[in-house]
Amino acid sequence: MEIASVIVDVPTKQTDRAFDYLIPEQWRGTIQPGMRVIVPFGPRHIQGFVVGLKTESEVKKLREIIEPMDLKPVLNQELLELGNWLTENTLCFKIFAFQVMLPAALKAKYEKKVRLANRRAAIELPSKLQAFFENDGELDWEEALKMGIGPMLQREAANGHLEVVYVVKERVRKKHRKFVRPTVSQNELKEALQSIPSKAEKQRQVLQYFLRHFNEVELKTLIDELKTSGSTIKALVERGLLAEFDKEVYRDPFEHRKFERTKPLPLTDAQVQAIGPILQSIEQGQHEVFLLYGVTGSGKTEIYLQSIQEVIEKGQEAIVLVPEIALTPQMVHRFKGRFGDLVAVLHSGLSAGEKYDEWRKIQRKEVKVVVGARSAIFAPFENIGIIIIDEEHETSYKQEEMPRYHARDVAIERAKTYNCPVVLGSATPSLESFARAQKKVYQLLSLPNRMNNQELPAVEIIDMREELRDGNRSMFSRKLFELLQDRLEKKQQAVLFLNKRGHSSFVMCRDCGYVVNCPNCDISLTYHRVNEQMKCHYCGYESYVPKNCPECNSEYIRYFGTGTQKVEEELGKILPEARVIRMDVDTTGRKGAHERLLSDFKDGKADILLGTQMIAKGLDFPNITLVGVLSADTMLHIPDFRASEKTFQLLTQVSGRAGRHQLPGEVVIQTYTPEHYSIELAGRQDFDLFYQREMLIRKLHHYPPFYYLALITVSHENLINVVSATEKMVNYVRSQVSDKAVVLGPAASSIPRINNRYRYQCLIKYKREPNLTQTLKTILDQYQKDTKSGLQVSIDANPVILM
DNA sequence: AGCACGCCGACT
DNA sequence: GTCGGCGTGCTC
Numbered sequence: 001m002e003i004a005s006v007i008v009d010v011p012t013k014q015t016d017r018a019f020d021y022l023i024p025e026q027w028r029g030t031i032q033p034g035m036r037v038i039v040p041f042g043p044r045h046i047q048g049f050v051v052g053l054k055t056e057s058e059v060k061k062l063r064e065i066i067e068p069m070d071l072k073p074v075l076n077q078e079l080l081e082l083g084n085w086l087t088e089n090t091l092c093f094k095i096f097a098f099q100v101m102l103p104a105a106l107k108a109k110y111e112k113k114v115r116l117a118n119r120r121a122a123i124e125l126p127s128k129l130q131a132f133f134e135n136d137g138e139l140d141w142e143e144a145l146k147m148g149i150g151p152m153l154q155r156e157a158a159n160g161h162l163e164v165v166y167v168v169k170e171r172v173r174k175k176h177r178k179f180v181r182p183t184v185s186q187n188e189l190k191e192a193l194q195s196i197p198s199k200a201e202k203q204r205q206v207l208q209y210f211l212r213h214f215n216e217v218e219l220k221t222l223i224d225e226l227k228t229s230g231s232t233i234k235a236l237v238e239r240g241l242l243a244e245f246d247k248e249v250y251r252d253p254f255e256h257r258k259f260e261r262t263k264p265l266p267l268t269d270a271q272v273q274a275i276g277p278i279l280q281s282i283e284q285g286q287h288e289v290f291l292l293y294g295v296t297g298s299g300k301t302e303i304y305l306q307s308i309q310e311v312i313e314k315g316q317e318a319i320v321l322v323p324e325i326a327l328t329p330q331m332v333h334r335f336k337g338r339f340g341d342l343v344a345v346l347h348s349g350l351s352a353g354e355k356y357d358e359w360r361k362i363q364r365k366e367v368k369v370v371v372g373a374r375s376a377i378f379a380p381f382e383n384i385g386i387i388i389i390d391e392e393h394e395t396s397y398k399q400e401e402m403p404r405y406h407a408r409d410v411a412i413e414r415a416k417t418y419n420c421p422v423v424l425g426s427a428t429p430s431l432e433s434f435a436r437a438q439k440k441v442y443q444l445l446s447l448p449n450r451m452n453n454q455e456l457p458a459v460e461i462i463d464m465r466e467e468l469r470d471g472n473r474s475m476f477s478r479k480l481f482e483l484l485q486d487r488l489e490k491k492q493q494a495v496l497f498l499n500k501r502g503h504s505s506f507v508m509c510r511d512c513g514y515v516v517n518c519p520n521c522d523i524s525l526t527y528h529r530v531n532e533q534m535k536c537h538y539c540g541y542e543s544y545v546p547k548n549c550p551e552c553n554s555e556y557i558r559y560f561g562t563g564t565q566k567v568e569e570e571l572g573k574i575l576p577e578a579r580v581i582r583m584d585v586d587t588t589g590r591k592g593a594h595e596r597l598l599s600d601f602k603d604g605k606a607d608i609l610l611g612t613q614m615i616a617k618g619l620d621f622p623n624i625t626l627v628g629v630l631s632a633d634t635m636l637h638i639p640d641f642r643a644s645e646k647t648f649q650l651l652t653q654v655s656g657r658a659g660r661h662q663l664p665g666e667v668v669i670q671t672y673t674p675e676h677y678s679i680e681l682a683g684r685q686d687f688d689l690f691y692q693r694e695m696l697i698r699k700l701h702h703y704p705p706f707y708y709l710a711l712i713t714v715s716h717e718n719l720i721n722v723v724s725a726t727e728k729m730v731n732y733v734r735s736q737v738s739d740k741a742v743v744l745g746p747a748a749s750s751i752p753r754i755n756n757r758y759r760y761q762c763l764i765k766y767k768r769e770p771n772l773t774q775t776l777k778t779i780l781d782q783y784q785k786d787t788k789s790g791l792q793v794s795i796d797a798n799p800v801i802l803m
Numbered sequence: 804a805g806c807a808c809g810c811c812g813a814c815t
Numbered sequence: 816g817t818c819g820g821c822g823t824g825c826t827c
Binding site: 009010011012015041042043044046112 | 807
């Protein structure tokens with residue numbers, strides 16, 4: 001086995017295959033599939049993944065692997081195979097599939113440098129360059145270019161005076177701390193103690209310390225504890241009694257936090273019913289997908305916890321996915337509280353180094369449970385006993401860049417290999433999952449009631465058109481205002497929810513209706529009060545708010561829409577005595593800010609919590625008795641067939657925040673379209689009826705779950721080119737699929753232009769098309785090979801949002 | 804993605 | 816007759 005097949009870190013069509021390399025003698029037997037290696041590729045050195053070993057290659061002259069980057073594979077056999085599965089199913093490059101399974105810290109960084117080729121070169125170099133290479137110095141290529149000496153260096157490299165080197169760098173260093181340990185036996189230590197001069201009191205203390213704890217200890221701890229200094233230790237090291245050494249330590253994001261240990265709670269009858277089949281599946285090592293459908297507050301988490309308990313007792317591991325964990329510190333608390341140090345947490349709030357450390361705890365089998373966002377589905381466990389996906393319907397489980405995978409699909413794929421159950425939990429399951437449960441593909445487990453049989457909150461839907469007719473032009477209906485006042489008096493808390501989407505404030509002329517758009521993207525600019533500027537969310541373009549309307553020169557140009565800031569202002573006017581905490585991207589940007597704001601609210605430091613999407617989940621405070629949704633229908637008008645579903649889910653989710661404990665809750669939903677079924681049924685918290693209504697519509701329009709989708713998006717600077725290229729693809733797809741499939745397009749994407757590139761798409765709706773994957777691959781092949789056309793083609797084999 | 808190789812226009 | 820423009824194709 002002296003040859004390794006390597007997938008190199010070059011994401012292009014042409015290099016999307018294994019390249020063979022000779023394993024140098026010294027590494028034979030060490031280099032294994034799943035390791036990262038540094039290999040020469042053309043003139044460069046780059047990172048690659050070993051995917052296989054062999055003794056022969058068709059390629060005649062192989063080059064040698066430079067060196068391995070890992071001592072032990074970072075991808076085990078199962079994950080390597082999962083990588084291939086990802087490649088096939090999402091039509092992405094192999095290298096992307098492997099990289100997505102690892103923490104970002106393991107992705108290589110490259111540096112190009114120039115140094116002297118040999119000793120003599122130093123004097124033969126032009127005098128202008130000599131200074132850069134004194135004492136064997138190296139020069140960074142990027143910097144050299146900035147200094148304008150690039151061509152000069154190139155010349156010297158060509159005539160052999162200089163040498164260009166490519167360095168592959170790790171992104172983060174492992175964290176090390178200094179430790180001290182005794183190097184001799186306890187008895188020898190005792191003897192040494194006698195021989196220490198009495199004036200060296202500190203040295204004696206240190207030795208006594210080691211006699212008490214004959215073990216390694218962190219240098220810092222030792223110094224702190226004995227109130228001594230490094231020099232004392234150094235003296236003992238010189239005497240050969242102690243040794244200092246570096247030891248790798250983990251960055252612990254929860255270092256200074258204690259989690260109170262909790263015991264399993266007694267289950268309600270409904271919970272016992274629901275958990276039974278899960279436990280059975282764990283016990284028998286049988287793969288099965290469960291849809292745990294339970295209303296908000298019905299105790300799904302306790303079912304997760306007790307299932308995991310069973311898995312751990314069986315000596316297996318558990319993966320728990322939550323939508324965005326930084327947003328639900330309560331969830332982390334519950335898991336850490338139950339399983340303590342056996343839990344690793346992976347979420348976007350961690351630094352790359354912290355994520356890497358948590359990942360290594362998993363890799364080294366130091367933890368049994370991982371709780372994390374989407375990418376935690378790739379946790380390198382090797383004996384998975386259960387995979388749980390909470391809030392199963394959340395769109396954030398779908399990655400919207402290559403590889404465009406859905407965590408639910410990956411979960412089921414992994415669970416099949418490990419013969420273990422997958423539990424999908426939600427109060428508002430996605431139509432896909434619920435339909436599968438109806439067809440008995442998934443097993444449905446229901447928790448129809450809240451724990452302790454608390455009532456679901458009473459929901460009132462307010463028609464804002466009527467408010468307007470009655471002369472109320474504020475963003476608060478009279479009913480909501482009244483209830484807010486009431487809660488203030490009762491010293492209870494309220495949550496106000498603002499759907500940010502479609503609500504971001506845009507700048508509009510009140511005379512002619514002109515809206516300021518991004519010059520590069522066909523989308524309105526968002527007003528940011530912080531710097532009084534307008535910004536494009538897609539390309540980052542910024543501009544000042546014009547004084548006069550560019551169209552009609554009117555001076556009545558102002559920003560519209562209700563941002564959270566604006567609501568906060570308004571609240572200040574109508575309820576000046578209310579203490580408000582605002583949660584949005586601006587106030588939660590800093591690390592830990594989110595958690596702090598929530599705990600402030602929990603501690604009663606505010607009466608009203610005002611926020612966007614991010615407060616829709618996980619909030620579970622006993623004193624919240626009122627939830628207000630300021631405008632329910634903004635999401636309804638986005639051009640997506642899931643708009644109704646999203647609206648229903650969001651409203652149900654938000655309503656569930658109220659009255660989860662002793663105090664009964666009330667919910668006010670303000671809307672301009674109260675008659676819409678998704679709003680009306682969310683008000684009645686009637687998922688089943690919503691499901692039936694929505695299914696009819698999906699069937700009628702050939703949408704999931706009745707049909708599968710595939711979306712081709714084409715972009716180019718030139719409108720005509722995009723349309724004609726898309727048209728060609730549409731025709732090609734039509735020629736390849738059966739007449740049962742529906743091929744739509746070319747149609748402008750819902751954001752028709754981003755960064756000056758026009759975007760058109762082709763949507764395919766189908767039930768069974770065995771040829772489709774091949775057809776899509778062919779299209780990608782054609783257009784990815786040909787880079788000169790300037791066309792960009794991206795394919796989503798299972799789009800969640802049609803943008 | 805980089806980079807080298809290679810074939811045509813504006814200069815010493 | 817050479818320098819350098821970026822089109823084309825390769826990297827084990």
